[in-house]
Amino acid sequence: MHWGVIVFPGSCDEQDVHYCLSDVLGQKVKYLWHKDRLEGNWDCLVLPGGFSYGDYLRPGAMGRFSPIMQGVVEYARKGGLVLGICNGFQILCEAGLLPGTLVRNASLRFACRQVFLRIEESNTPFTCLGKKGMLLRLPIKHGDGCYYADPLTLERLRKEKQILLRYVDSKGKTSPSANPNGSLDNIAGVCNEARNVFGLMPHPEDAVESVLGSEDGLKIFSSLMNACSKGGRKAWRE
Amino acid sequence: MARVSTADFSHSPITPDVVASHGLTVEEYQKIENILGRDPNLTELGIFSVMWSEHCSYKSSKAYLKLLPTEGPGVLQGPGENAGVVDVGDGLAAVFKMESHNHPSFIEPYQGAATGVGGILRDVFTMGARPIASLNSLRFGSFEDARTAYLVKGVVGGIGGYGNCVGVPTVGGEVYFDETYNANILVNAFTLGLAKKGSLFKGRAKGVGNSLMYVGAKTGRDGIHGATMASEAFSEEAEKRRPTVQVGDPFTEKLLLEACLKLMEKDFLVGIQDMGAAGLTSSSTEMAERGRTGVELELSNVPLREQGMTPYEILLSESQERMLLVVKRGCEDKVKSIFSRWDLDAVVVGRVTRDRLFRALFHGTEVARIPILALTSEAPVYSRSTERPKDQDEVQRLDLKNIAEPKDLGTALKTLLDSPNLGSKEWVYRQYDHFVRNNTVLAPGSDAAVIRIKETKKGLALTVDGNGRYCYLDPYVGGLLAVAEAARNLACVGAKPLGLSDCLNFGSPERPEVMWQFSGVIQGMRDGCIALGVPVVSGNVSFYNETSGVPIYPTPTVAMVGILAKVERHVTPWFKSEGDNVVLLGSTREELGGSEYLKVFHGLVRGTPPWIDLKLERAVQRCCLKAIEKGILRSAHDVSEGGLAVALTECCVAGPGRPLGVRIELREMMRTDALLFGESQSRIIVSIEGKKLNRLREIAEKEGAPMHVIGEVGGTRFVVQPMIRLPVEELKTIWCNALEKRLQ
Amino acid sequence: MMRVKVFVTPKEGVLDPQGHAIERSLHSLGYDGVTEVRMGKYLEFNFNMSSQGEVESRIREMCEKLLANPVIEDYRFEIQD
Amino acid sequence: MMRVKVFVTPKEGVLDPQGHAIERSLHSLGYDGVTEVRMGKYLEFNFNMSSQGEVESRIREMCEKLLANPVIEDYRFEIQD
Numbered sequence A: 001m002h003w004g005v006i007v008f009p010g011s012c013d014e015q016d017v018h019y020c021l022s023d024v025l026g027q028k029v030k031y032l033w034h035k036d037r038l039e040g041n042w043d044c045l046v047l048p049g050g051f052s053y054g055d056y057l058r059p060g061a062m063g064r065f066s067p068i069m070q071g072v073v074e075y076a077r078k079g080g081l082v083l084g085i086c087n088g089f090q091i092l093c094e095a096g097l098l099p100g101t102l103v104r105n106a107s108l109r110f111a112c113r114q115v116f117l118r119i120e121e122s123n124t125p126f127t128c129l130g131k132k133g134m135l136l137r138l139p140i141k142h143g144d145g146c147y148y149a150d151p152l153t154l155e156r157l158r159k160e161k162q163i164l165l166r167y168v169d170s171k172g173k174t175s176p177s178a179n180p181n182g183s184l185d186n187i188a189g190v191c192n193e194a195r196n197v198f199g200l201m202p203h204p205e206d207a208v209e210s211v212l213g214s215e216d217g218l219k220i221f222s223s224l225m226n227a228c229s230k231g232g233r234k235a236w237r238e
Numbered sequence B: 001m002a003r004v005s006t007a008d009f010s011h012s013p014i015t016p017d018v019v020a021s022h023g024l025t026v027e028e029y030q031k032i033e034n035i036l037g038r039d040p041n042l043t044e045l046g047i048f049s050v051m052w053s054e055h056c057s058y059k060s061s062k063a064y065l066k067l068l069p070t071e072g073p074g075v076l077q078g079p080g081e082n083a084g085v086v087d088v089g090d091g092l093a094a095v096f097k098m099e100s101h102n103h104p105s106f107i108e109p110y111q112g113a114a115t116g117v118g119g120i121l122r123d124v125f126t127m128g129a130r131p132i133a134s135l136n137s138l139r140f141g142s143f144e145d146a147r148t149a150y151l152v153k154g155v156v157g158g159i160g161g162y163g164n165c166v167g168v169p170t171v172g173g174e175v176y177f178d179e180t181y182n183a184n185i186l187v188n189a190f191t192l193g194l195a196k197k198g199s200l201f202k203g204r205a206k207g208v209g210n211s212l213m214y215v216g217a218k219t220g221r222d223g224i225h226g227a228t229m230a231s232e233a234f235s236e237e238a239e240k241r242r243p244t245v246q247v248g249d250p251f252t253e254k255l256l257l258e259a260c261l262k263l264m265e266k267d268f269l270v271g272i273q274d275m276g277a278a279g280l281t282s283s284s285t286e287m288a289e290r291g292r293t294g295v296e297l298e299l300s301n302v303p304l305r306e307q308g309m310t311p312y313e314i315l316l317s318e319s320q321e322r323m324l325l326v327v328k329r330g331c332e333d334k335v336k337s338i339f340s341r342w343d344l345d346a347v348v349v350g351r352v353t354r355d356r357l358f359r360a361l362f363h364g365t366e367v368a369r370i371p372i373l374a375l376t377s378e379a380p381v382y383s384r385s386t387e388r389p390k391d392q393d394e395v396q397r398l399d400l401k402n403i404a405e406p407k408d409l410g411t412a413l414k415t416l417l418d419s420p421n422l423g424s425k426e427w428v429y430r431q432y433d434h435f436v437r438n439n440t441v442l443a444p445g446s447d448a449a450v451i452r453i454k455e456t457k458k459g460l461a462l463t464v465d466g467n468g469r470y471c472y473l474d475p476y477v478g479g480l481l482a483v484a485e486a487a488r489n490l491a492c493v494g495a496k497p498l499g500l501s502d503c504l505n506f507g508s509p510e511r512p513e514v515m516w517q518f519s520g521v522i523q524g525m526r527d528g529c530i531a532l533g534v535p536v537v538s539g540n541v542s543f544y545n546e547t548s549g550v551p552i553y554p555t556p557t558v559a560m561v562g563i564l565a566k567v568e569r570h571v572t573p574w575f576k577s578e579g580d581n582v583v584l585l586g587s588t589r590e591e592l593g594g595s596e597y598l599k600v601f602h603g604l605v606r607g608t609p610p611w612i613d614l615k616l617e618r619a620v621q622r623c624c625l626k627a628i629e630k631g632i633l634r635s636a637h638d639v640s641e642g643g644l645a646v647a648l649t650e651c652c653v654a655g656p657g658r659p660l661g662v663r664i665e666l667r668e669m670m671r672t673d674a675l676l677f678g679e680s681q682s683r684i685i686v687s688i689e690g691k692k693l694n695r696l697r698e699i700a701e702k703e704g705a706p707m708h709v710i711g712e713v714g715g716t717r718f719v720v721q722p723m724i725r726l727p728v729e730e731l732k733t734i735w736c737n738a739l740e741k742r743l744q
Numbered sequence C, D: 001m002m003r004v005k006v007f008v009t010p011k012e013g014v015l016d017p018q019g020h021a022i023e024r025s026l027h028s029l030g031y032d033g034v035t036e037v038r039m040g041k042y043l044e045f046n047f048n049m050s051s052q053g054e055v056e057s058r059i060r061e062m063c064e065k066l067l068a069n070p071v072i073e074d075y076r077f078e079i080q081d
């Protein structure tokens, strides 16, 4: 599988994603520089976390205009797989590839901690190895992770089953205290209608080895690997 | 826009007032005249003023710093460069340093702390190392002071805001609150980077004819030496040219970091240095000094953010996110093209010369000409007088007979856990990204942080410690204890010390009592370092932390770096399993001087700090390390402020899951408050399966470490027979909220 | 050359935790009379354009593309010569 | 009741990294004519005060204590009835 990791000015987690894919999972990975045009064949593009353009003005607001993003948008429209983590999620929302947006945490403070997440749908290439209701323990680290969408959009997300991850407590229940940033409906990750673009605030790439405290992040990457393997793609579409 | 002509500027008369407003004494001014054989112009005076300032010249501390042991088998670079370097094996080197940013953080807490982090990051990547972990050591006033909460929020926000954005995890630190810091907070920032052993860079201007290149942010009137504001020459247009508070731009720093590391992969670079305090002036002169060369600058080539800046301002500006490079002649365009990839300025602003002079031109006209050595190694050095404070004896007197033991020790414990100094620091470190770079094995919340070194089995452990109250009561002992505690914290996670960096935060060196404290602390640190085999590889001195003639407690902070041969063998402080034995390594003495208990419960800062026997300290640390290496410990936690009862509570409640109860029986015959809350040194609480106790006993005997089985993990209560019996959940709630509730 | 001032405010109905926090702080400082605090962004810049006519539409473009996020924010601008 | 509008901007000479980044971004989007972008805050709130006279001085107080950081920011306000 060929993965491309897009490097924006101010990206911080691109090396973490690279390490996780290449060193832990043995995948082929290349960095893609934001000033270049998107060329070549990719099985999945990852927009990593960090602070593209310093998060100045609004997180993701300027990153979305990087030259490479034109190609990313086209690639996504054609059904290519795109994963946006944290700042990558924010960029995808700003670029209109995902609904809604991410605003300042309700606490108004940056939040770095381990959280529990519940997989809400498994019929996507990002979660196909998970089961509905399965819990993941992943780190979050963001100041603007509060998911917001207008009521109509939110309704549509629920109906179309585009909410893929919710913040929950250790028993798997959604509750205000399990919500680290004030996200509407405890939303931690959403996909687009075509289910080929996924954005999430937690960092699966930082939870891929037991020495780091959790390996749950592998679920997402290996789901993608499975989805791209022979026959895998069919499986999640059904 | 009106411009101040250079000519007017450099020919302003140098009156005694102007000299004084530059912080120079009459004798120092005479020395300048002797060196130059003439009067300096104002630009030159400004240069001398910053280069001979305490901050740049270490004129009061130099003589003492020599006492610290700076050598050891693993030391690749001791003090004197931008950061210290130790060997970590596998062809890798750890590069680290700590710096203070106290005064700016008091004036503007968010930006002051942020730019402090920015500065220390540059000191580390300057050496060719990618920063991979940061620590911060903070001191604030008491929460009774109205400004404290505001300062805490600003400083913590600034450290997080900058460090997170640059993508360097903040993995640990410390925070204390005490009235002594009400008007002088301390913000000490530490960064560690990793480099290949063979590709370290130094701040050297070598090779006559090589180019000096300026890279990074543009120059504004940021933080220009405050003294200049008062000088006559500046009265005109004063408002416009008023020095401004430095604002950090972590985005630019991140670009600069990536561009510099990219450049260092190539063969274009001869030397590199961050433009920190005294900006372009100190970076160029220090590089020339180390390279035994001179420099010639053309200031009109410096990228400026504001109009009408004078040579004086350009040379002394402390704008952030700038670096000075010495580039091989002919490689300038290649350097430019690397920086343009990150949209950063890279311009030639001068060259290396043979004449060992600092020369600055402005549009071709010479505006400053000073021998390099006059600004560096020949700067004044003072041996300040020292005097033991008159009230030191009185302060050290503590008659325990007059101190009432609390009737209800459970309530006393709860009161202590509610102290912001002892409660959880989670409110602080939640705001720091400690996961980025996916190396973090032990995040904040343990005795030391642990990060793994990719592609090896090793780990690095980091901690920062220092207790100003101990140093106030006895500088020598306080200095020694800071080193001992740091090493002990490393031992608790299973790491052996490699080296340390320190910040020495004191009052005015012109005060003999302060110099007496300084001298004592240094000697204590030296003896601690020698006894425990830890070299000092970098550090920083911050004097003048005083207001209205009252200095802060002498406060050294010691950041120590250790190594774990097998990172997965690390140990955490909290209890793991019901039924495990609780063991105390070390012994408790009847002592309460300088304790948090005495302060919180009796309102006293008195007595002498805890006693330390270095042989015993070594034995306890070795025993803990050996036991961790053998893999027989379930947990290890050192006993520090708050004593045994607080440390035991932490073992019960600090873990990620539900708190575990404990049942303790103590047999020592002594005052109950000293037994529970005294801060005797050289103690570590470990938990261990019963069947492994004998193996621990063997190790303890061999190392000569006292060992007492004091109880057992289990239940939902915190029990110390027969004095305390409380639900652990209740203790956890108090401990978790102590800091947060004061910051609502 | 014109000086342009852009005001970006949270859309009606979108929650504004910052405005909220400021309101609470003002109350705790004793300014009880303050209500409905909304917190937004304020930008100023110089703008040089040859053809006068389309200035407004250019600025509107900038706001919609970059300066404001239409999902959550409204904007408004003023132009001074 | 009055509607108060407060404008907070970085002081002259103080570095404004956000304004700088926005300017670059606007240039790369083709808006070359934009210069000297400064990025600040904009606040709106209702204010109810019995004694009309001291309204201005009360608002000034709020700005200095909380809404602006006088070390690095300037502020200005407008009052509408």
Ligand SMILES: Nc1ncnc2c1ncn2[C@@H]1O[C@H](COP(=O)(O)OP(=O)(O)O)[C@@H](O)[C@H]1O
Binding pocket: B135, B136, B137, B138, B170, B171, B172, B173, B174, B175, B425, B426, B428, B429, B432, B443, B444, B445, B446, B447, B448, B449, B464, B465, B489, B638, B640, B641
């Ligand atoms: N300013 C800070 N930044 C990051 N972590 C901090 C800070 N202050 C305290 N911590 C973390 O909180 C924990 C407890 O700190 P402290 O009470 O100083 O521990 P100890 O007494 O063992 O030295 C440590 O893991 C420390 O790293």
Ligand SMILES: [Mg+2]
Binding pocket: B174, B464, B465, B466, B640
């Ligand atoms: Mg400590």
